[in-house]
Amino acid sequence: MPELTKIKKQLQQRQFQLESRVTAINDDVSHKNQPLSADWAEQAVERENEEVLEALGNASLDEIQKIKRALQRIERGIYFECDECGETIDIERLKLLKATDRCTKCAEKLEAIRN
Ligand SMILES: [Zn+2]
Numbered sequence: 001m002p003e004l005t006k007i008k009k010q011l012q013q014r015q016f017q018l019e020s021r022v023t024a025i026n027d028d029v030s031h032k033n034q035p036l037s038a039d040w041a042e043q044a045v046e047r048e049n050e051e052v053l054e055a056l057g058n059a060s061l062d063e064i065q066k067i068k069r070a071l072q073r074i075e076r077g078i079y080f081e082c083d084e085c086g087e088t089i090d091i092e093r094l095k096l097l098k099a100t101d102r103c104t105k106c107a108e109k110l111e112a113i114r115n
Contacts, residue, residue, distance in 0.1 A: 018060045025057040066099040
């Protein structure tokens with residue numbers, strides 16, 4: 001299915017993008033490029049920035065995990081199967097949420113439980 005090839009490529013590109021971002025964040029947080037400033041007020045700002053960066057990094061890592069799982073699902077030929085009920089996940093849904101492993105119905109059920 002050419003659609004799947006396209007989705008796979010987009011997932012791989014997204015993974016690459018996220019991995020570069022995580023690398024950049026790690027470099028930044030570890031002060032590879034610039035030493036911590038001597039001024040304590042500036043240090044406080046820098047630490048705050050680091051926290052934001054770390055949160056961004058963690059969100060990126062989460063997404064990378066999801067993408068990896070989706071790519072494994074493609075390899076195993078179960079990309080279109082809902083992990084929950086085994087029904088086929090709608091292609092339109094997968095085009096929007098490429099890393100999802102649930103059909104619309106199960107995702108809605110999950111949302112209902114959470115809320
Ligand atoms: Zn389902």
